Amino acid sequence: MKKYLLTTIFILSVFGVFSVVSAQTLTRSQMSIDENAFDEEKNNVFREPGSILFLPIEAPIPEFNVSSADWYNGLYYYFSGRAGFGDIPFHYVVTSDGLIIEGLKNGDEQKVNIEGGPEGAIVIAYLAGNGENDFNRGVVDSITDLVVGLMNKHAISPDNIWISNVSFMKSSDGFTIKTAELFGRYQFSVDEIKEVAAIRYEPKEKTYDLSIENVVLPESGVDPGSEVVATITVKNDGEFTVFKDSDSEFLISKVDNSLSRFYINGVWASPSEASIMDEGDLLKPGDSKDYNLKLNIPLYFGQQTEKFQLINLNGDVYPDSQFDISIYINEIGSNVVEVQDTETGSLNVRDRASGFGEVVTTVLPGQRFIELERTDTGWVRIDIGNGESGWVSSRYLQRVN
Numbered sequence: 356m357k358k359y360l361l362t363t364i365f366i367l368s369v370f371g372v373f374s375v376v377s378a379q380t381l382t383r384s385q386m387s388i389d390e391n392a393f394d395e396e397k398n399n400v401f402r403e404p405g406s407i408l409f410l411p412i413e414a415p416i417p418e419f420n421v422s423s424a425d426w427y428n429g430l431y432y433y434f435s436g437r438a439g440f441g442d443i444p445f446h447y448v449v450t451s452d453g454l455i456i457e458g459l460k461n462g463d464e465q466k467v468n469i470e471g472g473p474e475g476a477i478v479i480a481y482l483a484g485n486g487e488n489d490f491n492r493g494v495v496d497s498i499t500d501l502v503v504g505l506m507n508k509h510a511i512s513p514d515n516i517w518i519s520n521v522s523f524m525k526s527s528d529g530f531t532i533k534t535a536e537l538f539g540r541y542q543f544s545v546d547e548i549k550e551v552a553a554i555r556y557e558p559k560e561k562t563y564d565l566s567i568e569n570v571v572l573p574e575s576g577v578d579p580g581s582e583v584v585a586t587i588t589v590k591n592d593g594e595f596t597v598f599k600d601s602d603s604e605f606l607i608s609k610v611d612n613s614l615s616r617f618y619i620n621g622v623w624a625s626p627s628e629a630s631i632m633d634e635g636d637l638l639k640p641g642d643s644k645d646y647n648l649k650l651n652i653p654l655y656f657g658q659q660t661e662k663f664q665l666i667n668l669n670g671d672v673y674p675d676s677q678f679d680i681s682i683y684i685n686e687i688g689s690n691v692v693e694v695q696d697t698e699t700g701s702l703n704v705r706d707r708a709s710g711f712g713e714v715v716t717t718v719l720p721g722q723r724f725i726e727l728e729r730t731d732t733g734w735v736r737i738d739i740g741n742g743e744s745g746w747v748s749s750r751y752l753q754r755v756n
Contacts, residue, residue, distance in 0.1 A: 394441025488539025
């Protein structure tokens with residue numbers, strides 16, 4: 356099947372002459388491939404790279420005598436079109452005569468499904484020359500340089516460098532790429548590359564660059580007790596994709612880490628932080644995306660403004676990511692009380708106007724509530740939301756309107 360597939364590539368393709376120079380690195384544009392064959396919908400799954408996988412590809416027939424560049428182009432057009440992948444299914448292609456060529460258009464972070472291969476692999480196809488059963492010794496240094504660069508860029512341990520033979524299997528769903536039993540002396544060469552790479556392994560900490568392009572808020576006054584949505588447009592100005600549930604995931608946080616008046620219990624991560632990336636979400640380099648943040652409208656009146664910024668899961672601040680949430684809040688006719696400081700840092704809300712009443716919840720200093728009724732014995736019933744109310748000691752309350 357493999358020989359038939361690769362032979363078909365070149366029966367169907369006609370290419371020009373390409374001059375090969377040892378140890379060159381070529382981009383897709385330098386290969387003059389037709390990007391109209393690229394299918395974004397079939398190449399939109401991304402992940403953080405965690406390993407490197409070499410896949411040696413043998414010449415389809417002994418008499419195979421086409422240039423490395425033509426072989427690369429044949430692979431690209433076959434896999435992107437006839438095989439239904441929408442792109443060449445390798446991150447890089449290395450040839451036995453010294454070319455290193457960019458593969459997938461979406462780069463190292465695009466996922467390639469290699470059945471039986473390691474998770475999160477950056478896949479490097481090696482186009483073996485006629486009769487080769489090992490890397491051409493003249494290009495091992497170039498291969499090592501490529502591997503070391505990828506290791507240090509993505510913090511991939513030398514222990515996570517692998518090599519396997521490959522088979523291309525046709526199924527009812529299209530083509531499947533599978534690992535297969537390795538041939539030749541490739542494993543010995545990879546072991547040597549890993550030894551050298553381990554000495555040169557100096558992973559760089561990934562840096563991310565995010566900015567706020569726009570914040571959309573209600574333009575007219577809103578009533579206390581309602582909920583509104585802020586739409587925040589975030590742009591990835593860096594070179595790495597930001598993934599949900601990774602260290603790079605971004606949250607919004609008050610600049611001074613104080614309690615936000617817009618906090619919603621059970622929706623925000625804490626009174627000063629909120630997660631806005633959805634499950635499975637990612638933001639690729641150069642992309643912008645709208646994120647929604649639910650806001651509770653507090654019992655404060657007039658223009659209310661708070662400063663926020665983006666942080667990652669470790670609490671590190673993304674520079675230049677500050678923005679304001681500023682909303683005009685309408686006055687209301689009801690009495691409003693604010694919780695004052697307490698000896699314990701919180702105030703019990705009870706089911707009746709008595710210190711012996713059962714505690715139904717607690718509230719914090721600075722929070723405001725609508726006063727529903729007041730007794731002569733020093734108790735105030737407040738609206739605690741969701742149609743519920745409770746009693747608190749008037750000693751720790753102050754009217755604000």
